[in-house]
Amino acid sequence: MSQAPPDPSNATVFAKPAPELAPEPLWSAGTVLLSFEDPLPVEVPAVIIDREQQAFRLRHHCPTLHPGQIVSFEDLSTSGRAQVVSTERKDGYVETRFWIVADSD
Numbered sequence: 001m002s003q004a005p006p007d008p009s010n011a012t013v014f015a016k017p018a019p020e021l022a023p024e025p026l027w028s029a030g031t032v033l034l035s036f037e038d039p040l041p042v043e044v045p046a047v048i049i050d051r052e053q054q055a056f057r058l059r060h061h062c063p064t065l066h067p068g069q070i071v072s073f074e075d076l077s078t079s080g081r082a083q084v085v086s087t088e089r090k091d092g093y094v095e096t097r098f099w100i101v102a103d104s105d
Helices: none
Strands: 031-037 041-051 055-060 070-074 079-089 094-103
Touching: 031 055, 070 094
Parallel strands: none
Antiparallel strands: 031 041, 031 070, 041 055, 055 094, 070 079, 079 094
């Protein structure tokens, strides 16, 4: 004897819990423009490696950034000022950690 196909109107629906939404990013992904005076104005394009509420880390090609230095930062969605926490020279680039000291938003 063959069985009749299941009736979809009698199907039990198992709802999956909604996934947790990730927090809104502080900045758009991609690049940030740093600027500072040394003593002439300098602009440094940089790539975002990671970011937190009050800190971020960038990859760039400017070996003159040093701990304690204050820079301005800007991307498409935010801008402000940050202090250099540490700078590490890697093979062909520089990674710098920053602490945000003032947001313009």
